[in-house]
Amino acid sequence: MIKAVSLGIDIDLLSYSQFLKQQGLRHRIVEESGMQIIYVESSTEVQFIQQSLESFINVEEVLQSERVISSGSAISIKGIIYSILTAFIQNPITMVLIVVCLTVAVISSLGTAVSRVDFMFYPLIDSSSLSALLGDINSLGIAFGTLAPMFLHFGELHLVFNLLWLWYFGKQLESLQPAGMFIVLVVLTSFVSNTTQYMAIEYNNFGGMSGVVYGLLGYTWIIHSLMPRSYLLINTNMFIFFVIALVLMEVIASSWIATAAHVGGLVSGMAIGIATVLFYRLILHRDVVGENG
Numbered sequence: 001m002i003k004a005v006s007l008g009i010d011i012d013l014l015s016y017s018q019f020l021k022q023q024g025l026r027h028r029i030v031e032e033s034g035m036q037i038i039y040v041e042s043s044t045e046v047q048f049i050q051q052s053l054e055s056f057i058n059v060e061e062v063l064q065s066e067r068v069i070s071s072g073s074a075i076s077i078k079g080i081i082y083s084i085l086t087a088f089i090q091n092p093i094t095m096v097l098i099v100v101c102l103t104v105a106v107i108s109s110l111g112t113a114v115s116r117v118d119f120m121f122y123p124l125i126d127s128s129s130l131s132a133l134l135g136d137i138n139s140l141g142i143a144f145g146t147l148a149p150m151f152l153h154f155g156e157l158h159l160v161f162n163l164l165w166l167w168y169f170g171k172q173l174e175s176l177q178p179a180g181m182f183i184v185l186v187v188l189t190s191f192v193s194n195t196t197q198y199m200a201i202e203y204n205n206f207g208g209m210s211g212v213v214y215g216l217l218g219y220t221w222i223i224h225s226l227m228p229r230s231y232l233l234i235n236t237n238m239f240i241f242f243v244i245a246l247v248l249m250e251v252i253a254s255s256w257i258a259t260a261a262h263v264g265g266l267v268s269g270m271a272i273g274i275a276t277v278l279f280y281r282l283i284l285h286r287d288v289v290g291e292n293g
Contacts (some may be wrong), residue, residue: 001040001041002040003037005053006036006037008035008036011036013029016056020049022235023231025045025231027039027041027045038053044229044231051175052233087171091171091174091175092174093170093186094166094170094171094174097209098163101153101159102159104117105159110154110155111152111154111155117152119145119148120145120148120152120207121145122145122197122198123146124204125142133198146194147190147191149207150190150207150209150212151207152206153209158208161210165217166212166213169216169217169234170216172220173216176230176290185215185269186216189219189269190211190212192211192215193210193214193264195264196260197258199260200260201260207258208258210261210265211264212265215268218270219270220269221273222273223273223276223277226274227289229287230290
């Protein structure tokens with residue numbers, strides 16, 4: 001077996017080992033010279049261990065910070081700044097998307113003052129047919145307008161939910177594959193989800209990153225299902241949860257939810273995932289998505 005990482009003896013790896021077993025990844029954790037060593041069977045699994053273990057340790061640090069806060073200790077401002085800078089270095093595209101969403105949320109007062117950002121609504125172009133709509137996209141300004149609604153959010157829950165899942169899926173995919181592929185994935189799922197919503201309701205008073213989030217979900221699930229050695233942090237139960245949540249949102253609060261955007265994002269993400277798998281398998285002759293596959 002191949003040595004993946006070595007960690008201090010003080011880190012509890014029990015829950016992490018259980019996570020690896022759920023992913024079907026064979027491994028061994030042994031103590032050598034006062035250190036914990038994780039062994040796996042391939043170099044691809046080494047890469048997955050290094051990426052996922054970092055997330056695991058970050059979660060442990062957050063939990064530890066919460067315990068410190070509950071005992072009355074102060075938060076380390078330096079540590080927060082360091083974490084933010086590290087996130088920007090490791091996942092710049094995802095972090096830029098998050099920062100833009102937060103900035104727009106502040107300017108628009110979480111959607112209660114949309115007149116300040118009304119230029120970010122989907123452009124009022126011909127929605128009678130897809131060909132007519134595409135024909136009306138004749139400038140960069142209009143093209144940007146078809147993507148901009150993803151930055152608009154209405155309320156704290158809407159914003160927090162979308163940004164948490166954007167970070168969850170975005171940091172994985174951005175680390176796994178070339179930056180250009182991730183940008184194309186975000187742009188396409190944003191365009192399809194926003195355009196689907198606009199054509200479904202025939203007005204442009206909507207917004208949110210939900211369509212992109214569902215697009216990333218569909219893409220991630222397809223890659224995980226068809227190329228499992230890419231070791232993405234998702235499983236079928238999580239995918240089913242999102243689908244059930246979408247159905248419940250439509251049943252309970254259809255007038256408040258951009259259902260068409262969610263469905264458009266999910267379907268487009270899955271389609272892009274299938275195209276990506278075919279490209280890697282048939283053209284590149286690889287069974288792992290990513291630069292190092």
